[in-house]
Structures are given as C-alpha cells and as structure tokens.
Amino acid sequence: MIKRRTLLQSLTGAATLGAMGASLPFNNLVRAAGKPVVALLPGVVDPFYFTMKRGADQAAEEEGIELLFQIPKAWNVTDQVPILKAIIAKKPDVLLISPVDKDQLIQPLKEAADAGIKVITVDTYIGEGKYQTGSGKADFPLSYVASDNTEGGRIAARALAKAIGEKGSVYCENNKPGISSTDQRMVGFEEEIAKFPNIKVLKTQYNEDDANKAAAHVAAVLAREPDLAGIFGVNTFSGMGASEGVKKAGKSGVVKIVVFDAVPGIDASLKSGLVDVAIAQKPSEMGYVGVKFASDLIKGKTIPTWQGTGFVVMDKSNIDQEDVHKYIYSN
Amino acid sequence: MTDISIDDQLGRIALLTRLWPWLFLLTLLTFFEIWAQIEVGRSFLFNAYNAQAILLAASAPLLLATGQTFVIITSGIDLSVGFVMGLAAVVVAQVTLLTGNTEIALLVGIAATLLVCAISGWISGTLVARLGVPAFIGTLGMYGVARGAGFLSAGSGMTVSIDNPGLVWLGTGWVPVIVTGLLLLIMHFVLSQTRFGQYTYAIGGNLQSAARAGIDVKRHLIKIYILSACFAGIGGIVYTARYAAGAANAGESMLLDSIAAVVIGGASLFGGTGNVIGTLIGALIIAVIQFGLIFIDVDAFWQFIAVGVVIILSVLIDQYKDKLVRAA
Amino acid sequence: MKPILEARNISIRFGGVEALKNVSLGVSPGEVLALAGDNGAGKSTLIKVISGVYHPHAGELFFDGAPLHLRDPQDARAKGIETIYQDLALADNLDVGSNIFLGREPMHRRFGVNVINRPQMRKVAREVLDRLDIVVPEKKLAGPVRTLSGGQRQAIAIGRAIYWDARVLIMDEPTAALGVPEQRKVMELIHGLKAQGVAVILISHNLHDIFGVADRILVLRRGELAGERLVKETDGDEIVRLMVGDTYAATKTATAT
Numbered sequence: 001m002i003k004r005r006t007l008l009q010s011l012t013g014a015a016t017l018g019a020m021g022a023s024l025p026f027n028n029l030v031r032a033a034g035k036p037v038v039a040l041l042p043g044v045v046d047p048f049y050f051t052m053k054r055g056a057d058q059a060a061e062e063e064g065i066e067l068l069f070q071i072p073k074a075w076n077v078t079d080q081v082p083i084l085k086a087i088i089a090k091k092p093d094v095l096l097i098s099p100v101d102k103d104q105l106i107q108p109l110k111e112a113a114d115a116g117i118k119v120i121t122v123d124t125y126i127g128e129g130k131y132q133t134g135s136g137k138a139d140f141p142l143s144y145v146a147s148d149n150t151e152g153g154r155i156a157a158r159a160l161a162k163a164i165g166e167k168g169s170v171y172c173e174n175n176k177p178g179i180s181s182t183d184q185r186m187v188g189f190e191e192e193i194a195k196f197p198n199i200k201v202l203k204t205q206y207n208e209d210d211a212n213k214a215a216a217h218v219a220a221v222l223a224r225e226p227d228l229a230g231i232f233g234v235n236t237f238s239g240m241g242a243s244e245g246v247k248k249a250g251k252s253g254v255v256k257i258v259v260f261d262a263v264p265g266i267d268a269s270l271k272s273g274l275v276d277v278a279i280a281q282k283p284s285e286m287g288y289v290g291v292k293f294a295s296d297l298i299k300g301k302t303i304p305t306w307q308g309t310g311f312v313v314m315d316k317s318n319i320d321q322e323d324v325h326k327y328i329y330s331n
Numbered sequence: 332m333t334d335i336s337i338d339d340q341l342g343r344i345a346l347l348t349r350l351w352p353w354l355f356l357l358t359l360l361t362f363f364e365i366w367a368q369i370e371v372g373r374s375f376l377f378n379a380y381n382a383q384a385i386l387l388a389a390s391a392p393l394l395l396a397t398g399q400t401f402v403i404i405t406s407g408i409d410l411s412v413g414f415v416m417g418l419a420a421v422v423v424a425q426v427t428l429l430t431g432n433t434e435i436a437l438l439v440g441i442a443a444t445l446l447v448c449a450i451s452g453w454i455s456g457t458l459v460a461r462l463g464v465p466a467f468i469g470t471l472g473m474y475g476v477a478r479g480a481g482f483l484s485a486g487s488g489m490t491v492s493i494d495n496p497g498l499v500w501l502g503t504g505w506v507p508v509i510v511t512g513l514l515l516l517i518m519h520f521v522l523s524q525t526r527f528g529q530y531t532y533a534i535g536g537n538l539q540s541a542a543r544a545g546i547d548v549k550r551h552l553i554k555i556y557i558l559s560a561c562f563a564g565i566g567g568i569v570y571t572a573r574y575a576a577g578a579a580n581a582g583e584s585m586l587l588d589s590i591a592a593v594v595i596g597g598a599s600l601f602g603g604t605g606n607v608i609g610t611l612i613g614a615l616i617i618a619v620i621q622f623g624l625i626f627i628d629v630d631a632f633w634q635f636i637a638v639g640v641v642i643i644l645s646v647l648i649d650q651y652k653d654k655l656v657r658a659a
Numbered sequence: 660m661k662p663i664l665e666a667r668n669i670s671i672r673f674g675g676v677e678a679l680k681n682v683s684l685g686v687s688p689g690e691v692l693a694l695a696g697d698n699g700a701g702k703s704t705l706i707k708v709i710s711g712v713y714h715p716h717a718g719e720l721f722f723d724g725a726p727l728h729l730r731d732p733q734d735a736r737a738k739g740i741e742t743i744y745q746d747l748a749l750a751d752n753l754d755v756g757s758n759i760f761l762g763r764e765p766m767h768r769r770f771g772v773n774v775i776n777r778p779q780m781r782k783v784a785r786e787v788l789d790r791l792d793i794v795v796p797e798k799k800l801a802g803p804v805r806t807l808s809g810g811q812r813q814a815i816a817i818g819r820a821i822y823w824d825a826r827v828l829i830m831d832e833p834t835a836a837l838g839v840p841e842q843r844k845v846m847e848l849i850h851g852l853k854a855q856g857v858a859v860i861l862i863s864h865n866l867h868d869i870f871g872v873a874d875r876i877l878v879l880r881r882g883e884l885a886g887e888r889l890v891k892e893t894d895g896d897e898i899v900r901l902m903v904g905d906t907y908a909a910t911k912t913a914t915a916t
Contacts, residue, residue, distance in 0.1 A: 211574050
C-alpha cells in the first residue's frame with residue numbers, strides 16, 4: 001500500500017515536472033519520506049488570504065512542513081465544506097481553517113477532529129471562539145489565531161476620534177449583521193467611542209457588501225447631518241462606498257474616514273485623502289503563527305488556545321515607510 | 332343614470348390603480364418634505380444635494396431594471412443581471428488595463444465589456460427562446476456562470492483597481508445620472524414607439540398570436556435578453572467608473588432592487604404590461620424610501636421592511652387592477 | 660366560377676400516421692365552404708396545409724389557377740389567405756388597432772426616426788369596427804382587448820382579416836366560445852364577407868351554423884374525403900352519416916328497425 005502510494009506520487013510528480021517546476025515533485029517525494037503535512041483552508045479568494053498564505057509558506061519552510069493550500073471561490077458554507085471534505089480525505093496532520101460560518105462549520109470540523117486531524121482556526125472561529133474549555137460545545141479546535149477584532153474596533157475608534165478632533169457626529173457603515181469579525185469590530189468601536197463625550201454616534205447602516213449602497217447611505221446620512229465629522233467603514237466595500245459618497249458630496253477631507261483592512265491600492269487612497277486612516281490586520285502573521293503552532297502540535301508541545309496578531313495603523317504620514325507599507329495585502 | 336355613475340366610479344378606481352406609483356411617490360415626498368421642514372427646517376426635495384443623492388442611488392438598480400422591464404413584459408425574468416454587472420465591472424477594468432489604460436484602451440474596454448455581456452445575454456436568450464428552458468432556470472444558470480467568470484477574471488482578488496481619466500469622468504458628479512437618464516429616455520421611446528417595443532408587448536400578451544402574426548418570436552426574445560445583459564454591462568461600467576475599481580460582486584444586491592423597481596412600476600410578472608417610465612418611478616420609490624428613512628433616522632432594518640411592503644402592495648394592486656378594469 | 664384556391668390530392672403523414680389521404684378541395688370568391696367531420700378527421704390539418712403551417716408530402720396548391728408554394732404562414736398571408744384561429748390569436752394586452760396591425764404596423768417619421776403611426780391605427784380600428792357594425796365604446800377602443808366581449812373580439816379577428824384584403828378567409832370554429840346573440844352576429848359577418856366576394860372556408864361542429872351560412876359542405880373522415888354536397892341538395896342526417904361512416908350508420912339503422 002505504502003509502496004504504491006509512493007510510486008503513484010512520484011509518477012504524478014514527474015508528470016507535473018515540466019509544467020510546475022522542480023519543487024513540487026521534490027516536495028512529494030519528501031512527503032513520502034515522512035514530512036508532516038499541514039492544510040490551510042481560508043475563507044475566499046482575496047488578497048487578505050493570499051497574504052496569509054505567504055506567512056504560512058515562510059513558517060512551513062522554516063519548520064520543514066508540507067503545506068496544502070485550497071481556497072473557496074465564494075464566501076459561503078456550500079463552497080467551503082466540499083473542499084474541507086476533500087482535505088479530510090487526504091488526512092493532513094493539522095488543519096488551519098477560516099470557517100465561513102461560526103455555527104454551520106461546527107459539524108464538518110468535528111468530522112475532521114474525529115478523523116484525528118488537529119484543528120486550528122485562523123481569522124474566524126466556530127462556536128464562541130473559546131476552545132479547549134471542556135464545555136464540549138464546539139471547543140474541540142486547539143487554537144484560534146486572529147486579529148482581536150474587538151481591539152481593532154477600539155483602535156479604529158481612537159483613530160477616528162483623533163482625526164475629527166474628538167468632537168462631532170460619526171457613524172458606522174457595515175456589511176451585514178451576523179458576521180463575527182465585523183460584529184466584533186462594531187462592539188469595540190462603540191465601547192471605545194463612548195469614552196469621548198463630545199462625539200455623537202449615529203445609527204449604523206448595512207450595505208450587504210455593496211459599495212453602491214454604502215455610497216447612497218453616506219449621501220442620506222449627510223443630508224440629515226450636514227456636519228457629519230467621520231465614518232468608520234467596517235470592511236473593504238463599506239470603506240470604498242463611504243469614500244465615494246463623501247467625494248460625491250464634495251466633502252473629501254472634511255468628513256474623515258477610517259476603514260478596516262489594507263486592500264491593494266489603499267496607499268493611493270490614503271495619499272489622495274480619500275481615506276484618512278486604514279487599520280491593517282496582519283494576515284501574514286496569522287498564517288505564520290498558525291503553521292508554527294501546527295508544528296508545535298506535531299512535536300507534541302502545547303499551544304495557547306488564543307493568539308492575537310495585532311494591527312498596523314496606516315495614514316498619509318507613515319504609509320511610505322517600509323515597515324508599514326509591507327502590511328498592505330497583496331495577491 | 333345610476334349605472335353610468337357607478338361605471339364612472341369604477342373607471343376612476345381603475346385609473347387610480349394605474350397611477351398609484353406616481354401618487355405613492357408624491358405621498359412619500361410630501362411626507363419627507365413636511366418632516367424635514369418641521370424637524371430640521373430644511374427642504375427635503377428642493378435641495379440639489381438630496382436630489383442628486385436620490386437620483387444617483389436610483390441610477391444603479393435602474394440600469395439593470397431598464398433591460399429587466401423588457402424581459403418581464405415578455406413574461407420572462409433575468410436573474411443573471413446582478414452578476415453580469417459584476418462581470419462587466421471586472422472586464423472593463425481588466426481589458427482597459429491590458430490594452431494600455433489610455434483613452435483608446437477605455438473604448439476598447441467598454442466595447443469588450445458590451446461584447447461579453449451580449450454573449451451572455453445571447454446564451455440566456457437562446458436557452459429560453461430556442462431550447463425551451465424556463466427563464467427562471469436559464470438565467471439562474473447564467474447567474475452562476477457570470478458569477479464564476481467575474482471572480483475568475485478578477486484574478487485572485489475580488490476587485491481590480493483602475494485609474495483612468497476617462498473612466499473617472501464617467502463616474503463624476505451628475506454624469507452617471509445623465510447617462511442613465513438618456514438611456515432610459517431612449518428605451519422608453521423604443522418600447523412605446525417602435526415595432527421592437529410593440530412586439531415585446533405582443534409576445535408577453537400572447538406568444539402564439541405574435542408568432543402567427545409573423546413576428547420572429549425566438550429572435551426577438553434573444554434580442555431582449557441581449558439588451559438586458561448589455562444594460563447590466565453598462566451598470567458594471569458605471570460602477571467601475573465610480574469606485575475606480577471593478578468588483579465581481581458589484582451587482583449582487585442590485586438584482587432584487589431592480590426586479591422590485593419593475594414590479595412596483597406596474598409590470599406584471601405574468602407579462603404583457605409594464606413600461607420604462609413606471610420602472611423609473613419604481614426605482615425612485617425605492618431610493619426615496621431608503622434615503623428618506625435614513626434622513627428621518629429610522630433604524631436600518633426598517634428600510635428592508637418598507638421596500639418589502641411596497642412590493643407586496645404593488646403586486647396586490649396589480650392583481651386587483653385587472654378585475655377593476657374588466658368591471659369598468 | 661373559377662376557384663380562387665384549390666388543393667389537389669393532398670397527403671400528409673405524422674410519423675406513421677396518415678393524417679390526410681389524397682384530399683382535394685376548391686373554393687370560389689363569394690362562396691362559403693364548410694369543412695365538417697368528427698374530431699381527428701383531419702379538418703385542422705387540412706387548413707394548416709392551406710395556411711402554410713404544414714407542408715404536404717404529396718399534392719399541390721393552386722391560387723388563382725397558378726401553382727402556390729407556401730413556405731410559412733406569412734407567405735399565405737401575403738397572398739391574401741388569412742386564418743382566424745379558434746383562440747382568436749389576439750394579444751389580449753394590446754388595443755384594437757394594435758391587434759389589427761400586429762406584425763404589420765404602419766410607420767411614419769417623427770423626430771427623424773420611424774415610429775409606429777398610432778393615430779392611423781386608431782382611425783383604422785374605428786373604421787373596421789364601423790364597417791362590421793360593431794359598437795365598442797371609445798375608451799375601450801384604446802384599452803386592452805381583454806376587456807371586450809367574446810363576440811367583439813371575434814369581430815376584431817375578422818376585421819383584421821378583411822382589412823388586410825383577405826381573398827380567402829379560413830375560420831376555425833368561430834362561434835364555439837360565444838353566446839347565442841354573438842353567434843348570430845358572427846353569422847351575419849360571414850354573410851357580409853360573402854357579399855364582398857371573399858372566399859370563406861369554415862370549420863364548425865355546429866350543423867345549424869353550417870346550414871345557415873355555407874354553400875357547400877366537404878365532409879372528412881379519418882383523413883379522407885367522405886363526401887361533398889351542396890347545402891341546398893342535402894340535409895343534416897346525410898351529413899352526419901358521412902361524418903360517422905356507413906358502418907356506424909348501418910348499425911344504427913339496423914338497431915332502429
């Protein structure tokens with residue numbers, strides 16, 4: 001059995017040699033020799049997750065681990081679960097996954113755990129995101145590696161408060177309710193912004209990840225509150241729509257915009273003043289730490305059940321610095 | 332004598348059911364105007380900023396809804412428009428970038444986008460008209476294809492950023508509104524004054540009779556799906572112009588708004604009725620509700636409820652309308 | 660009189676079934692020819708051949724003495740062969756004028772482009788209805804035809820045919836869906852067409868109608884010509900006998916005696 005598998009893999013390796021370069025067959029041969037395998041299954045095709053993969057690649061090389069990488073075409077359960085099943089069938093030692101839904105992925109991941117695969121969630125979580133508590137309720141993953149989104153919300157609140165001189169009215173332009181990451185950012189933002197007595201927070205608007213709707217919301221909010229001082233764009237498209245809405249209203253630079261995430265092109269937006277502050281996560285750190293943890297698990301070490309990976313606050317003044325610029329996500 | 336007055340009364344009610352979208356829009360505007368005058372001491376409507384914002388908000392779903400009006404009149408439906416719009420938003424950015432990102436490149440990009448959309452419309456139309464696939468299923472298939480193609484053409488991300496002066500101009504200020512308005516006028520003219528429009532109604536009213544009258548029904552239907560996809564394409568181009576980036580999910584949430592605009596505007600999903608001006612009113616009603624409810628500071632989720640209620644209302648009125656017209 | 664439309668030895672098969680076997684007919688201007696026969700006798704198939712919907716496997720058509728080749732219904736219509744189908748073939752959502760002109764809309768130039776000439780359509784709609792002596796209130800004239808009665812709609816279908824100078828008018832069960840007064844109106848219309856020199860081919864189940872308006876009756880049975888009689892030389896019993904066949908008629912006679 002083992003022999004046949006080795007043979008087959010060498011053959012596939014040889015077949016792909018011409019097209020894919022020399023590293024793949026080499027990896028396959030080494031793997032057959034007993035290199036540990038870690039699978040990385042992020043949420044959706046997105047620069048954020050490709051940046052995560054690069055961090056993971058680096059750690060994998062350092063630790064001598066073979067990294068399997070598969071990525072769903074769209075952010076939903078029906079796209080992610082079939083890929084997960086295929087990965088379970090391959091039996092990697094550790095699975096790093098960004099579950100696209102905190103409830104619906106519990107059962108499929110339980111299957112992986114039951115098959116003896118160690119599960120670590122990165123960026124997003126299942127259940128409450130609190131693992132190994134002994135509650136038996138979706139606490140079987142061994143660690144959660146991500147940005148502390150609540151903390152990210154707090155950082156955004158402080159940045160926005162500073163940008164508007166700690167007074168005036170602000171509001172949050174959000175994707176849609178029910179997504180763990182954006183909901184937590186909102187919680188942190190609201191907690192922190194409440195500490196500024198001269199800042200008034202208006203009702204949150206939900207745009208279903210549509211920049212057009214976000215822009216229309218900004219227009220309507222400005223109609224009611226012509227003195228609007230700032231907007232927190234809770235994710236990429238919210239931020240895109242918010243800056244377009246502000247631009248159309250002729251209020252660029254007057255209404256301050258803080259957006260979450262450092263999508264490609266954010267440097268240009270910061271420099272032109274379309275966006276005042278961007279809160280960048282460190283997806284490459286997530287991938288790096290995730291694979292390091294995986295390696296520790298394989299070696300039999302214990303790992304923390306939660307690891308935050310921090311943020312970088314970007315603005316016009318620091319975006320050209322190399323140690324800030326490198327945190328912009330890229331494909 | 333009494334008979335005549337009853338007849339007149341019914342006639343008046345029938346007229347009311349036809350004009351209700353206008354009246355409803357007027358009522359909405361009056362309500363928000365009064366509220367604005369009392370609460371904030373400003374005009375809601377006679378305010379260039381508000382007017383531009385509402386028209387701009389209406390223009391995106393309206394581009395999809397204009398083509399959709401033709402489709403729905405033939406008793407079809409085009410579910411693919413949302414993702415065709417996304418595909419177009421990505422394709423216009425990619426092709427313009429690939430051909431050098433000049434003014435000429437932009438024209439190439441726009442032409443290529445419309446071609447891609449025309450092909451997807453042709454596929455939908457062929458499925459529906461020649462292969463007998465129900466419109467709901469055929470265009471749902473195209474929905475999936477356009478969705479996948481959009482994400483694939485965007486490469487590994489969901490968006491493609493582009494900085495092109497011509498494209499920027501297309502997204503500036505009133506330009507998207509004017510482009511939408513002009514296209515709307517042209518399509519209103521086509522639907523109400525040309526054979527193309529007349530045949531669209533005839534097919535929706537009685538497909539067989541249209542065929543017997545010598546209309547090439549299948550060809551006409553294919554043309555209509557191409558039209559619908561091209562309008563979605565223009566929507567995508569305008570999106571990319573406004574955001575300096577094409578996103579594969581650009582039109583996802585616009586699909587339902589566009590169908591709602593057509594239905595509120597008086598079209599029946601059973602076909603045969605509807606017109607472009609009605610669709611304009613429908614889209615304006617949705618935009619005014621969404622803008623107005625934020626303006627009077629109502630919680631976001633009420634917007635969904637309000638638009639939902641208006642859709643239900645318009646369908647009920649549509650069903651009731653026929654009975655009244657028959658009675659009158 | 661010389662027939663305006665003639666069909667000679669028409670045969671047509673669908674799969675293995677021979678729907679028409681060697682059937683011939685002719686109709687002259689100002690004549691009403693009734694097609695009678697049981698369900699499935701081939702009446703509808705025959706008129707679809709004449710109106711260009713089906714292509715016969717054998718046999719020929721002649722129009723005004725010249726051979727006639729019909730590729731599609733438009734061809735037939737171009738020759739002046741109009742068909743009024745059982746379901747009227749009106750677009751219910753369009754007004755009277757639009758239905759009369761469906762597929763042949765008059766155009767005029769406005770703002771430098773060709774647009775549909777709606778005033779003319781409305782004018783013709785009024786004229787056509789007047790000519791047929793049909794009263795439709797002005798506001799309904801501009802509304803969708805679904806608000807009109809069955810008789811009025813039948814009149815529109817007939818009016819459309821005569822407006823387009825039908826020389827041969829084929830009518831498939833024109834009274835089937837109508838009430839008695841409206842049936843009478845349609846019969847009057849057919850008399851009027853006859854007086855104007857139109858050749859009419861009428862399909863009907865209703866012997867009363869046939870005897871009321873037709874000059875000649877052609878009876879089909881199982882795709883074959885069962886007999887041809889002048890109305891003034893026959894009666895209902897004979898036609899029924901031709902329709903159902905001798906065997907059945909014989910048994911019936913046998914049981915009766």
